[in-house]
Structures are given as structure tokens and as C-alpha cells.
Amino acid sequence: MSEQFDVIVIGGGTAGLVTASGCARLGRRVAMIEREKLGGDCLWTGCVPTKALLATAKLVAQMRHADRYGLLPHAPEISPRAVMESMRAQRRAIEHHDDPEKFRKLGIDVIEGEAKLVSRSEVEVGGRRLIAKDIVLATGARTNVPPVAGLKENGFLDHVSFLAQDSFPASLVILGGGYIGIEFAQIFRRFGSRVVVVEMLDEIINREDHDVIARVRQLLVDEGIELRTGWAAKAVRRENGKKIVRIENKIGETEEIDVDEVFVASGRRGNSENLGLEQLGVRVEKSFVTVDKYLSTSVPRIWACGDIHGGLQFTHVAAYEAVKLVRNMLFPGRSAVNYSDIPWALFTDPEVGHIGMTESEARAAHDNVKTYMVEMAEVDRAVVDRTPAGFIKFVCDTKGRILGAHALCANASTLIAEVVLARKKGMKIGDLAQRISPYPSLADATQKVASLYYQDLGSSWLGAIGKRIAAWSQ
Numbered sequence: 001m002s003e004q005f006d007v008i009v010i011g012g013g014t015a016g017l018v019t020a021s022g023c024a025r026l027g028r029r030v031a032m033i034e035r036e037k038l039g040g041d042c043l044w045t046g047c048v049p050t051k052a053l054l055a056t057a058k059l060v061a062q063m064r065h066a067d068r069y070g071l072l073p074h075a076p077e078i079s080p081r082a083v084m085e086s087m088r089a090q091r092r093a094i095e096h097h098d099d100p101e102k103f104r105k106l107g108i109d110v111i112e113g114e115a116k117l118v119s120r121s122e123v124e125v126g127g128r129r130l131i132a133k134d135i136v137l138a139t140g141a142r143t144n145v146p147p148v149a150g151l152k153e154n155g156f157l158d159h160v161s162f163l164a165q166d167s168f169p170a171s172l173v174i175l176g177g178g179y180i181g182i183e184f185a186q187i188f189r190r191f192g193s194r195v196v197v198v199e200m201l202d203e204i205i206n207r208e209d210h211d212v213i214a215r216v217r218q219l220l221v222d223e224g225i226e227l228r229t230g231w232a233a234k235a236v237r238r239e240n241g242k243k244i245v246r247i248e249n250k251i252g253e254t255e256e257i258d259v260d261e262v263f264v265a266s267g268r269r270g271n272s273e274n275l276g277l278e279q280l281g282v283r284v285e286k287s288f289v290t291v292d293k294y295l296s297t298s299v300p301r302i303w304a305c306g307d308i309h310g311g312l313q314f315t316h317v318a319a320y321e322a323v324k325l326v327r328n329m330l331f332p333g334r335s336a337v338n339y340s341d342i343p344w345a346l347f348t349d350p351e352v353g354h355i356g357m358t359e360s361e362a363r364a365a366h367d368n369v370k371t372y373m374v375e376m377a378e379v380d381r382a383v384v385d386r387t388p389a390g391f392i393k394f395v396c397d398t399k400g401r402i403l404g405a406h407a408l409c410a411n412a413s414t415l416i417a418e419v420v421l422a423r424k425k426g427m428k429i430g431d432l433a434q435r436i437s438p439y440p441s442l443a444d445a446t447q448k449v450a451s452l453y454y455q456d457l458g459s460s461w462l463g464a465i466g467k468r469i470a471a472w473s474q
Contacts, residue, residue, distance in 0.1 A: 001129075002122070002129045002130070002131045003031075003128060003129065003130050003131065004029070004131050004132070005029045005030060005031045005109070005130055005131065005132040006023065006028035006029045006030065006132060006133060006134070007019075007020070007023045007028050007029075007030045007031075007132055007133070007134045007135075007136065007329070008030075008031045008032075008033070008123050008130050008132040008134070008135045008136070009023075009030065009031070009032045009033070009136045009138055010033050010115045010123065010135070010136065010137055010138060010139055010275070011033070011034065011040070011136075011137065011138035011139040011140055011271075011306070011308070012032055012033075012034030012037075012038040012039070012040060012098075012110070012138075013039065013040020013041060013042065013138060013140045013306060013307075013318065014040055014042055014306065014315045014318040014319050014322070015040075015138035015140070015305045015306025015307070015308075015318040015319070015321060015322050016032060016034070016040070016136070016138035016306070016322075017032075017038065017039075017040075017098060017103070017322075018318070018319045018322035018323065018326075019136050019138060019305065019322040019325055019326055020032040020103065020108050021103060021106055021108070022322065022323065022326040023326055023329075023330065024103075024106040024107050024108050025106065026326070026330060028330065029107070029109075030107070030108045030109070031108070031109040031111060031123075031130050031132070032103065032108050032109070032110050032111065033111045033112075033113060033115040033123070033125050034110070034111075034112060035112070035113060035114050035115070037098075038098040038099070038100055038103070038110070039095060039097075039098035040140055041140055041141075041142075041307075042315040043091065043094065043095060043098055044091070044163075045159055045160045045163050046159065046315070047315055048090070048091050048094055049087050049088070049090075049091050049163050050159065050163075050183060050184075050187075050347070051347060052086070052087040052090040052091065053083070053087050053187050054183065054186075054187060054347055054348075054349065056083055056086065056087070057186065057187045057190040057191060057349070058190075058349045060076055060078065060190050060191065061190050061349065063075070063076050064076075068386045069386060078168075078191055078192060080166055080167045080168045080191070081166040081167075083191070084163075084165070084166050085166075087163075111125055111126065111128070112126070113125040113126035114126075114274070115275065116274065116275060116276045117135065117275055117276040117277065117279075117280055117282075117302075118276060119280070120135075120280060120299055120300075120301065120302065121133065121135070121301070123135065133301060134301050134302075134303065134329050135301065135302045135303070136302075136303045136304070136305065136325065136329075137272075137275070137277075137282075137289055137297070137302065137303065137304040137305075137308050138304070138305055138306045138308060138318075138322075139270070139271040139272065139275070139308050140270075140271050140306060140307045140308055141268040141269060141270050141271060141288075141307035141308065141310070141313060142160075142268065142269060142271060143158040143159070143160065143264055143265075143267075143268065143269075144266065144267040144268050144269040144287075145158075145264055146175060146233065146264065146266045146267070148175070148233045148234065148235060148236060149234065149235040149236070150235050150236040150237050151233075151236045151262065151264075154236050154237065154238050154243055154262075155262075156236075156261070156262040156263065156264050157169075157172075157261055157262065157263045157264070158263065158264045158265065159180060159184065159265070162184075162263065168188060168191045168192065168193055169188070169193055169259070169260040169261035169263075170192075170193060170194065170260050171193060171194035171195075171196075171258075171259040171260045171261070172188060172193055172194070172195060172196070172259050172260060172261040172262065172263050173196045173197075173198055173233070173243075173245045173257055173259050173261075173262050173263070174188075174195060174196070174197045174198065174263045174265055175198055175233050175262065175263065175264050175265060175266045176197075176198075176199060176264070176265035176266035176267065177197050177198075177199030177201070177203075177204035177205065177206075177227065177229060178199075178204075178205060178206075178265065178266075178267075179205065179346050180265040181197060181199070181204075181263075181265035181266070182197070182204055182205055182216070182220070182346065182348060183346065183347055183348060184263060184265060185197050185220065185225050186220065186223065186225070186348050186349065188263075189220075189223050189224060189225050190223070194224075194259070195224075195225045195226065196225075196226040196228060196257055196259070197220075197225060197226065197227050197228065198228045198231050198232070198233055198245070198247055199227070199228065199229045199230075199231070200230070200231065200232040201229065201230070202229055202230050203217075203229055204216070204217060204220075204227060204229060205346060205352075207354075207358075208346070208352060208354060208358065208406070209354075209358040209359055209360075209393065209395075209404070209406040210358070210359065210360060211359070211373070211391070211393060211406070212352055212354075212393075212406050212408050215390065215391070215408050216346070216348065216352065216408065219348070219350075219389065220348075228247065230249050230250055231247045231248065231249045231255075232247060232248055232249075233245055233246070233247050233262075234246045234247065234248050234254070236262060239258070242258040242259065242260065243258070243259055243260065243261065243262055244256050244257070244258050245257045245258075245259065245262060268307065268310075268313060269286075269287040269288075270284075270287040270288040270289060270307065270308045270309070270310055271308060272284050272287050272288065272289055272308065273287075277289065280299055280302070281298060281299055282297050282298055282299050282302055283297065283298040286310075287310075288308065288309055288310030289304040289308050289309050289310075290309070291303075291304050291305075291309045293336040293337055294324075294328045294334045294335070294336060294337070295309075295321060295324060295325045295328065295337060296328070303325055303328075303329060305318065305321035305322050305324075305325045306318035306321060306322070311339070312339060312342060312344070314342075314344050316342075316344075317339075317342055320337070320342065321337060324337050340356070340423075341355070341356075341420055341423050341424050342355075343355040343416050343417065343419075343420050345412060345413035345416070347413065349410075350376075350387065350389050350390045350408055350409050350410050350412065351407075351408075351409070351410065351411065351412035351413050352406070352407065352408050352412055353405075353406070353407040353412035353413050353414075353415060353416030354404075354405075354406055354407075354416065355404060355405050355406075355416055355419050355420050355423065356395070356402065356403055356404030356405060356423065357395055357403045357404035358395070358404060358406070359371055359393075359395050359404070361404070362395045362397075362403045362404060366397050366403065367398075368397070368398045369395060369396070369397060369403070370395075370396045370397070370398065370453075370456065371393060371394065371395050371396070372393070372394045372396070372429070372449050372450070372452040372453055372456070373391050373392065373393040373394075373449065373452075374391060374392055374445055374448045374449045374452070375388075375390075375391045376388050376389060376390045376391055376392070376409045376410075376445060377389075378448065379442065379444050379445045379448065380439075380440045380444065381440035381441050381442050381444060382409065382410065382442060382445070384440065385410065387409070387410040389408075389409070390407070390408035390409035390410075390412070391407075391408055391409065392405070392406070392407045392408075392409060392415070392445045392446060392448075392449050393405065393406045393407075393449070394419075394429055394449050394450070394453075396428075396429050396453065399428070400428035400429045400430050400453055401428055401429075402419060402422060402423050402427075402428065402429055405419040407445075409442065409445065410442065411442055415442060415443065415445065415446060418432070418443065418446055419432075419446065429449075429450045429453045430450065430453055430454065431450075432446055432447065432449075432450035433447060433450035433451045433453060433454055435447065
């Protein structure tokens with residue numbers, strides 16, 4: 001016997017939870033299906049536990065360099081089990097936000113099990129058949145294991161399997177120099193591991209501004225992390241209790257690196273298998289569900305949001321998309337997703353905050369691009385906090401419109417929010433120069449950068465006057 005709902009949501013991560021709760025609060029009857037635990041990758045194996053580990057790793061670094069604060073430096077004794085248990089304690093303190101009972105109280109039928117679409121409007125799960133006008137795919141993504149000979153046979157770690165154990169490898173190769181790989185590289189290194197990052201592209205974190213990339217690279221190298229960009233892993237074998245990783249560069253040169261473990265962070269793939277999508281004509285490309293700008297799939301009334309469609313894979317993006325999806329699904333008209341004002345961060349120490357275009361992207365799209373940058377060593381609060389590393393950089397057009405902003409500094413993920421709001425409200429860089437922040441604060445940095453715009457404007461004005469005077473005198 002079939003059960004009738006208004007909306008069926010498949011997946012209980014951020015995208016699914018926001019979609020389901022939004023629909024339920026609007027009076028719709030909702031079923032949400034999750035095969036594991038509510039909360040998804042972010043709560044259990046992503047944002048929450050990794051940031052807890054980063055906090056510990058940051059404290060370890062501060063202890064080792066306590067002389068910066070007028071204290072005796074101290075090399076802390078690191079107990080991997082204690083570190084991992086502390087991380088799990090913080091996760092337990094947060095997990096109640098995604099308690100199934102919380103969503104059942106909203107009227108959502110939370111169902112545990114594997115879902116499969118059997119028609120455009122029907123889903124089977126655990127012997128039950130559910131029917132709804134709208135079906136939402138929010139099944140997320142997972143590590144994409146690269147086709148490296150011997151990798152699967154000889155075993156590897158990824159962020160999921162590592163977070164379930166209580167030990168740190170003495171040495172490891174990290175496959176992938178993106179956000180996951182670089183964050184874990186610093187974590188492992190600060191906990192005492194020898195770390196080699198192998199990235200097949202020419203640069204790490206290649207979506208960042210070139211100044212950010214160069215500075216992050218130097219920070220990591222200074223901590224003792226080996227970065228092998230332009231190299232790809234080709235094979236893994238075991239020998240004398242070690243894993244031997246053979247890498248190759250673009251001109252065919254090969255090297256071998258012997259380590260205790262291989263950590264895979266070389267990309268993601270969508271959880272689109274065994275859902276019955278192909279039989280219904282839902283278009284899937286390279287494991288990711290294809291969506292339009294309204295988050296609709298190729299089949300009407302079947303939607304997708306979050307990591308499953310392969311866009312910007314961040315928790316805050318999944319939540320944003322879910323809100324858009326609820327609006328498009330339940331109300332007349334359509335509202336397109338707009339990623340131009342979506343920020344993101346790299347949670348190294350110091351952090352990276354990003355909004356809008358890089359300098360290279362801006363110069364490719366605009367004429368006469370202006371850049372303004374202030375080193376954190378010139379910001380008083382950063383100096384007294386002993387966090388002078390990094391900078392804040394604005395990329396603007398000649399009218400002062402903020403095309404992009406990039407922060408490499410302590411609390412960059414928070415500082416970038418001010419620029420996000422400025423862009424959304426149509427404010428120009430000159431408007432930021434006129435705002436007042438408490439002194440001393442890291443927020444002084446954005447004001448200092450913005451003030452450079454007026455200095456540049458003044459120099460240009462004086463230069464123009466000088467040219468006119470020179471012309472008149474001739």
C-alpha cells in the first residue's frame with residue numbers, strides 16, 4: 001500500500017535537512033530518507049570534526065612557539081587517542097542539532113534505509129512505497145578514489161576512515177592539493193607526521209588568487225611539508241612494511257616515496273548509484289546529477305541540491321541551495337541560484353577567505369583592474385596577537401566596485417563576511433573605507449585596504465592636474 005506525501009527528500013545531510021524542515025514549516029507533508037545518520041558528511045566526517053582537529057593542531061603550534069608570547073616554548077606530548085577523543089567530544093556537543101526526533105517533531109517522517117526511485121513520483125525504502133509530487137535528491141558526495149595501480153589492494157586512508165581511528169601515521173603521502181588535502185597536510189604535520197603532498201596540477205588550491213597560493217605554499221613549506229605539484233601518483237606497492245608510492249611528472253620522470261600511509265584527497269564523486277536515476281531519465285554526468293539554474297534535474301519535479309550535483313561543495317552552499325529549492329518547488333515562478341556572492345574558506349592556520357574573482361579572473365574579464373593589498377604585519381591587532389602572517393587583498397574595477405576579495409590571515413573566514421555583505425548591498429570599496437571599527441581589531445585590515453583606494457584616487461587626480469598644468473605651460 002502506498003503512502004502519500006507532498007515532498008520526499010532523499011538524503012539527510014545539510015541540503016536534505018534544510019529542504020525537509022523548510023517544506024514542513026510551510027505545511028507540507030514530508031518524508032526524509034537517510035541510509036546512515038542525519039547530519040551528513042559535514043557533521044560526522046567533514047566540517048565539524050576537522051575543525052576540532054585544526055583547533056588542537058593550532059594550539060600545538062602555539063605551544064611550540066610560546067616564546068612569541070614571552071613564555072618558554074614547549075613541545076607538547078601528543079596522544080593520538082586523546083586528541084581524537086577530544087574531537088569526538090566536540091562533535092557530540094553539536095550532533096543534537098541533527099537529532100532525528102527534532103525533525104519528527106516538525107512532522108517529518110524520518111526513515112532509515114536505502115531509497116530507490118521506481119517512477120517519477122514513487123520511492124521504495126525498507127518495503128514501503130512512498131508517493132509524492134516532488135522528489136529531492138540530496139545524497140551528497142564521497143571521496144573519488146583515483147585509478148592508481150595497487151592503491152586499493154594495499155589500502156589507503158581518506159577523511160572518513162582516518163577520523164574513525166585513534167592513531168596518526170608517522171609518514172604519509174597525500175594525494176591531492178585541494179582544500180581537504182591541504183588542511184589535513186597541516187594537521188598531520190603539526191601532530192608530528194612527515195607529509196608529502198602530491199598534486200597533478202601545477203599548483204595547490206588552484207582556485208585561489210595567485211598571491212594567496214604563493215603565500216600558503218611558503219607557509220606550508222616553512223612548516224616542513226613537502227609539496228610536489230605537477231606530479232601524479234602512478235602506483236603503490238608494499239615493501240618491508242612500508243608503502244612505496246611511485247610518482248611521475250609531466251615529462252615522464254619518476255620517483256618513489258616510501259611512507260607509512262597514503263591519504264586520498266584527490267576529488268569527490270556523487271552518491272548517485274543504486275537510486276534508479278538512469279531508468280527514469282535523470283541525467284547523470286561523471287557520477288553527478290545534472291541540474292539547471294533552478295536546481296531542477298532533467299526530469300520535471302525531481303530536484304537536486306548540495307554536493308550531489310557537483311557544484312561548489314560547501315555546507316553553506318548546500319543550505320543556500322536548499323532554501324532556493326524550497327522556494328522554486330513550492331511557490332509560483334522560479335528564482336535562479338546565484339553563486340557570485342558565495343564566499344568560502346580554507347581552514348589552515350592562518351585561514352584563507354575568498355569572495356568573487358581572483359586578480360587573474362578579473363583581468364580576463366575587465367579592463368584597468370585595480371588591486372589593493374595590506375599586509376597583516378601593518379595591522380596593530382595582528383601584531384599584538386602575534387599573528388602577523390598574511391594579507392588582505394581587494395580586486396576592483398576603476399569605479400571602485402569590488403570584483404573580489406582575498407584574505408590570508410587569522411580569522412579570515414569571519415573577516416571576509418564583511419565584504420560579502422558589501423558586495424550584496426552594492427557597496428563600493430570607498431564605502432568600506434568610511435566605516436568605523438573598534439580599535440584594535442582585525443577588522444582594521446579591511447578599512448586599511450579600502451583606504452588605499454582613496455590614496456590611489458588622489459594620486460590619479462593629482463597626476464591628471466599635473467599633466468594639465470604641464471600642457472598649459474607649454
